[in-house]
Amino acid sequence: MTAKPLARRLPGSRSPSPDTPPLTSTLSGWGRAPVVPGVEIRDEDLRALTKDIPLVRGLGRAYGDAALPAPGDVAIAGSTRADRILSFDPTTGILRAEAGLSLDTICDLFLPRGFFTPITPGTRFVTLGGMVACDVHGKNHHVDGTFGRHVGALTVRTGTGQIVTCSPDRHADLFWATIGGMGLTGAVLDVTVRLTPIPSPWIFEERECMSDIDTFVTALKGAQATWPMTAGWIDCLSGGRSMGRGVILRGRWATAAEAPGPFPGGYRRPSVPFDFPEFALSRPTIRLFNDVFYLKHRRGSRRVVHPYTFFYPLDAIGRWTRMYGTRGFTQYQCVLPEAAGPDAPRRFLTALTSRGGASFLCVIKDCGAEGQGLLSFPRPGISIALDIPMRDHTQALIDALNEQVLREGGRIYLAKDALSRAEHYRAMDPRIGHFLDVRRHWDPDGRIRSAQSARLFGW
């Protein structure tokens, strides 16, 4: 059965009839801010759905406004029902699947068979299409790059309505603009990616305390040659000599001999039952959390852990974004390039704390080579991610952080962004002009746009 005509399903769509009621639903990203008028329409037939609605949303884990309708638009196509596996070859690990297939399902199905996604972000509640659109990276970026490096082909419905199969060898401009292109070059319909064979579904991890940011960065770089996966948590409130103290996390797949058994499956997740009041995440509570977390790990550890514990610690709590209260939060992630020198992370943290900024979670990671995606985020250097509660001064703080990143020659990650100004973002990345040329070529009428693209690119 094909998708029902949109006009019949959606009061208040792009072409509302006079007798349709006004739209009252709203949408937001994972950070719960901003909140915009809009409605997500889902159907198993993503091909039919995207004829009418060119912008696609997956599981809604983009923190800001990347997967929200642009001003004046209402509908966004939800891909999560288009989640079929089209083929899997266990001899090569090549998986072809519809764009709405979730990483959670991939983990459930393929970890027991000895395969894992080549790249995973910090949550498994994302779709394949979203992983392509954000060109996600993970703890193994310094070894394996971004997700796009492992994608063999994409089927995309472009802004003209044409369905195009693209790959590094075929319509390569569309392919590399779609990798990390935030869904702006077309609706990703299906994805071909090579899964990685793993020796066991368990992770051997090592945690160690770092006394300050300089030691931390040195340790991250020192682990590059010997550990395929690294990342760390830093205490962004500590100052002086202990600025940027934290816990480094190093990991690798456990060998079959180290594995305590077969993949045990997922586990039940408790959920945050209500929105916390704003004082729950204030500087004093964040400082307390940071002190406890640091002290808990002061002796370090070496152990074999469940892969979800290693890769997806936040997924252990459902609806954890409620901890940030009804105003929500923004995640800010930037990469400070190697050329900025080893002191760049310290300068960035100083810029944050001097303006009263504080983050409950502050994640640091050394990035490897830049990917080929035209807007792909990572580049060689140090990436820092912050969760910043939405408050009256948050826009000013983001502006200040962006100015600091600009001074360092770095850039921000669009999958997280909600507040950056167009002039800041466009000054960060010389590749934007090329990306917009490709986007214009495949979507000359500018049909595909999001709230984020309208904010940053004007269309």
Add this chain to the structure above:
Amino acid sequence: MKVILVGATKGIGRAVARRLASRGASMSLLGRDKAELERSARDLEARGAAGRVVTALCDMADPDTFDAALASADADLDGFDTVVVTAAAFATQERLEAEPALLRRLLDTNFTNTILFCEAARKSLLSHGGGTLCVVSSVAGERGRKPVVLYGASKAGLSAYLEGLDHKFRPQGLVTVCVKPGFVTTSMTEGLPAPPLAGTPEAVAARIVRAIDRGTPVVYAPGIWALVMFVIRLLPRTVMRRVGF
């Protein structure tokens, strides 16, 4: 388990098929779109179905396709023991009142043709010594209600048929399972405001598969609808005329 499924490419049917595939069932998918059937078949194979998932063309709008489709599935599976029918049509009361042709199609699909298909499946199952016939009806068929007068009528007739089938043929080895979902968030109900007790296809599928395992003649999904419909069945007509649900 050797299962024939009608309506497995979408919604509740897809969720049931995936649940059965994960248990290693042998499966045949019937439907009208060959390409869609094949894509779903490959998906189910990747999710654990035993062997190759086969497909056959079967259009619920065309009863002439039923016997051939069942025969094809029977031959491909080398016999079958379970038939699951989730294919159905839905439209709002307003549209059905305004569009007689749509109403006829819905009544044909949900009542006449589903029963014709079940009759063909019943005969085939009984010829193999019995089995399970599981069909998705709806809580909308429990009472005549204002928002679903016409859709509910089609499901009421189907539920009555399935109950009679169970009474008559269970002693001969044919187990009939009548599934009565409440509002389920599928593409069929997309755009409609979801009520508080709305279920997901996955949760409904879990109840359906459990009912097949146990041979439960009637199953509500989500389970809370059993209680809700118990109360609604007790309401006097004077109350039903006044309320809007």
